[in-house]
Amino acid sequence: MPFLPRLLVTPAALGLLAPLAATAPAHAAEPNLEGVNHYASQEQVTGISQFSDVQPTSWAYQALSNLIERYGCVAGYPDGTYKGQRAMTRFEAAALLNACLDRVTEVTDELKRLMAEFEKELAVLKGRVDGLQAKVGELEASEFSTTTKLSGQATLVLGGAGNTGFGDNLTANYDLQLSVDTSFTRKDLLRTTLRAGNFGNAVFGNGNTALGISYGEEDSANSVFIDRLFYQFPIGENLTATVGANVAQDDIVLWPTAYPVDMGLDIFNYAGAQATYNKNQGAGVGLQWQKQGWAFSLAYVSDLGAASDSTLGAGDDFILTAQGTYSGENWGGAIAYTYADWDPFELFPTAASNNVAVSGYWQPLQAGWAPSISAGLGWSDIDRRNIDEAWSWMVGLTWEDVFIKGNSLGMALGSVGVQERGKCGTVGACSNSLWIDGGDGNDNLAYELWYNWQVTDTIAVTPAFFYIENTGADDTVGGMLKTTFSF
Structure with missing residues (x-):
């Protein structure tokens, strides 16, 4: 499944977004732009251990660790906390998703560049693998015992x-x-x-x-x-x-x-x-x-x-x-x-x-x-x-x-x-x-x-x-x- 749909539907991957809709006031018509700008301006953390309020026993610990280590798109607060129990507005969630998607786009572009650079080699390897699979199939079909x-x-x-x-x-x-x-x-x-x-x-x-x-x-x-x-x-x-x-x-x-x-x-x-x-x-x-x-x-x-x-x-x-x-x-x-x-x-x-x-x-x-x-x-x-x-x-x-x-x-x-x-x-x-x-x-x-x-x-x-x-x-x-x- 692509990264974005998986991120939106998987509870483990949305540990940082879980409190969003359930606890936000229904009448909140104005976004907390100051909070959004503050969050978006923070430096990305490099390890989950930098958050003092995220424990290994947390149900979202592994999902948050993967987002930090693999994509580097999670920021914290100046006091070294993540505040995972605090509700987020839709604008704050959009800022977070935008940061993650930027990182995913960078990775995808790099993969495309590598695939284009080694296109001939990949084609040769694919041909060899297909040939080996065909030979293995012939041998398995003709052998009298495995x-x-x-x-x-x-x-x-x-x-x-x-x-x-x-x-x-x-x-x-x-x-x-x-x-x-x-x-x-x-x-x-x-x-x-x-x-x-x-x-x-x-x-x-x-x-x-x-x-x-x-x-x-x-x-x-x-x-x-x-x-x-x-x-x-x-x-x-x-x-x-x-x-x-x-x-x-x-x-x-x-x-x-x-x-x-x-x-x-x-x-x-x-x-x-x-x-x-x-x-x-x-x-x-x-x-x-x-x-x-x-x-x-x-x-x-x-x-x-x-x-x-x-x-x-x-x-x-x-x-x-x-x-x-x-x-x-x-x-x-x-x-x-x-x-x-x-x-x-x-x-x-x-x-x-x-x-x-x-x-x-x-x-x-x-x-x-x-x-x-x-x-x-x-x-x-x-x-x-x-x-x-x-x-x-x-x-x-x-x-x-x-x-x-x-x-x-x-x-x-x-x-x-x-x-x-x-x-x-x-x-x-x-x-x-x-x-x-x-x-x-x-x-x-x-x-x-x-x-x-x-x-x-x-x-x-x-x-x-x-x-x-x-x-x-x-x-x-x-x-x-x-x-x-x-x-």
């Missing part, structure tokens, strides 16, 4: 590996993941992931942990299966709980590293401790507490394969992980412990192990010649046969915005260990082989180099090369070209 988001990733790999060159074992493989994320309270997460692929019989997915890659699912065999099914929800301000029928350790425990986990060989994706950190999946539960960069996690995950594989006993295999981390602006570190009721190296299914990891990372605040650095060390005590302990480590470097902004270059090296005695002689012929450091006092080393070309926001092409020094067997060399589609 609480659920569908995302996916398709990975295509062409490559090979062998003892003498890439051509020994050429392979073309794919991996497809579709994740459905649902939130009921905007703070929780229900995740369901469907997955399919054909890395099971490939050189990069044959069970050999030295050749496996992080983005290939060995057990998919061109069949769609449920890869994740878990629910996360907050408990209070800093605590998050996770429960699931098919959950992995890294869904609960965040591995501390700045090295990308989906570029090359799988052995570099465990912060240098591929027993403490592992990809065991199954029914699980976990808690994570976070505050001011500190985080403490506790996770229990059963072995998904134990229930269907009679060779693993009664199906009660599990891992129990505890981790403490700190993450600053550009660095972080962690120490973690995992008790496994089975061998995380997957060589001795009935063996238990104690595993400890220490890891950390540093990354520059801005892209430049200095790379991000990730490093980690792992130790395992395996209660089985002639292997008492195992060591592993890795160092990874990553440069951002290399050659073209958005692209990255990375390399890593680390110990992938030695094969357990009596297993097999060459990498290509090995199945279920164990790669650890300390089995016979000799070290094996692995190297990888990759370049990630971000073609678009959703398409990336990554060539990668690797080399593995084998103790007691031929060295392994290989490479791959990976194309990733994200949607």
Whole structure:
């Protein structure tokens, strides 16, 4: 409603005029011009506190305060009073309204001037707002749920590996993941992931942990299966709980590293401790507490394969992980412990192990010649046969915005260990082989180099090369070209 009609009909806004007609004598034919002139000549007050006779408990206090502070059109008497209970003549009211209307006219003229000055900019903004409203309407009309988001990733790999060159074992493989994320309270997460692929019989997915890659699912065999099914929800301000029928350790425990986990060989994706950190999946539960960069996690995950594989006993295999981390602006570190009721190296299914990891990372605040650095060390005590302990480590470097902004270059090296005695002689012929450091006092080393070309926001092409020094067997060399589609 315009200011003047609102002022004339709203009792709260007419606190200063209320006594006017009700108490003025009906026979007052002559105006009190002296009073009008006296009122109109007073200086406008700047704050309601200048009136000694206006109290916060007055019913018109807020209306009078708004007129003073927003429009500056209220005057008082020389003695510092407002005399709100005194009757006003129509001429006195006209003087007051005239003062207020002058102020409103000034404000309106100023707004008109600003609108004229920024007319083009306002037209552009209006067009953008109309366009955004139309797009929002289209999205709301086409979305299948207001609480659920569908995302996916398709990975295509062409490559090979062998003892003498890439051509020994050429392979073309794919991996497809579709994740459905649902939130009921905007703070929780229900995740369901469907997955399919054909890395099971490939050189990069044959069970050999030295050749496996992080983005290939060995057990998919061109069949769609449920890869994740878990629910996360907050408990209070800093605590998050996770429960699931098919959950992995890294869904609960965040591995501390700045090295990308989906570029090359799988052995570099465990912060240098591929027993403490592992990809065991199954029914699980976990808690994570976070505050001011500190985080403490506790996770229990059963072995998904134990229930269907009679060779693993009664199906009660599990891992129990505890981790403490700190993450600053550009660095972080962690120490973690995992008790496994089975061998995380997957060589001795009935063996238990104690595993400890220490890891950390540093990354520059801005892209430049200095790379991000990730490093980690792992130790395992395996209660089985002639292997008492195992060591592993890795160092990874990553440069951002290399050659073209958005692209990255990375390399890593680390110990992938030695094969357990009596297993097999060459990498290509090995199945279920164990790669650890300390089995016979000799070290094996692995190297990888990759370049990630971000073609678009959703398409990336990554060539990668690797080399593995084998103790007691031929060295392994290989490479791959990976194309990733994200949607």
